[in-house]
Amino acid sequence: MTVLSNLQNGLVVSCQPVDDGPMDRVDIVVAMAQAAVAGGADALRIEGVENLRAVRKAVQVPIIGLVKRDLEDSPVRITIYKQDALDLVDAGADVVAYDGTDRARPDAAADVLKSILAAGVIAMADCATLEDGKRALAGGAGIIGTTMSGYTAQTEGRGNGGPDYELLQAYGELDGFVMAEGRFNTPALAASAFANGADAVTVGSAITRLEHITGWFKTAIERQLG
Structure with a gap:
């Protein structure tokens, strides 16, 4: 079975702790990944070469890998460099995600894409517009x-x-595999992705970022109490 066949109609869990938070440790990312798979995740989205290498040893499901960097001269964060893409492949990524927008960055998006494809794995473009897709x-x-x-x-x-949903539906009209990602943070929203053109859906913060989830509850309580 191919990677895309495994992903079809599937749930991808993004195991990315809050940067520099108490859960931002390799062993915890591995535990998150194992728990997500135990709960039924069809694939994982893992940030960082070290995290990915450790998770690859612990699970059998497909892994979408990426590297995030913060640059002073570019807003682009996701797999900015060709070398990062190659390092992710070496660590065991089945899919490498890169920023597919047209914003400026050190290595052009087209060159990062070519590097991923040359390494023999699937490239996932993290996009913002129909033109990006x-x-x-x-x-x-x-x-x-x-x-x-x-x-x-x-x-x-x-x-x-x-x-x-507008972008998701537009992508559904294109000839490609469509990942719904971005603010699908309840079970109902995740399920709704498939009625709007998605082939798979990624959920992250609502499952693996305890700080965010706690904040949602705290904010709702404070609003209720005025």
Whole structure:
């Protein structure tokens, strides 16, 4: 069975702790990954080469790998460098995610994509617009995701705090594998992705970022109490 066949109609759990938080440790990421698989996750999304290498030894499901970096001269964070992509493949990634927007970064998105494909794995373009998705598919990306919608200057506010269904539906009309990602943070929202063009859905913060989940509950209580 191919990776995309495993992902079809599946749930991908993103095991990315809050940066520098108390759960931002390799052993905890591995435990998160194992727990997600035990709960039924069909695949995982793992950040960082060291994390990915450790998780690869612990699970059998497909892994989407990425590396996040914070640069002073670019807002792009996801798999910025060609070498990062190659390191992820070496660590065992079945799919490498990269920023598929047209924003400037040290290594052009097209070059990162080519490096992923040359390494023999599937490339996932984390996109923000319809044009991003079309460009990624034309370049050979095997998966296009709505990941960046609402998180770029061009798309700020898309989805009004919820998923960008308009973009998801537009992607569903294209000839590619579509990953719903970005603010699918309840079971109902995750399920709704498949009625709006998704082939798979990724859920992250609502499952693996305890600080965020706690904050949602705390905020709701404070609003109720006035």
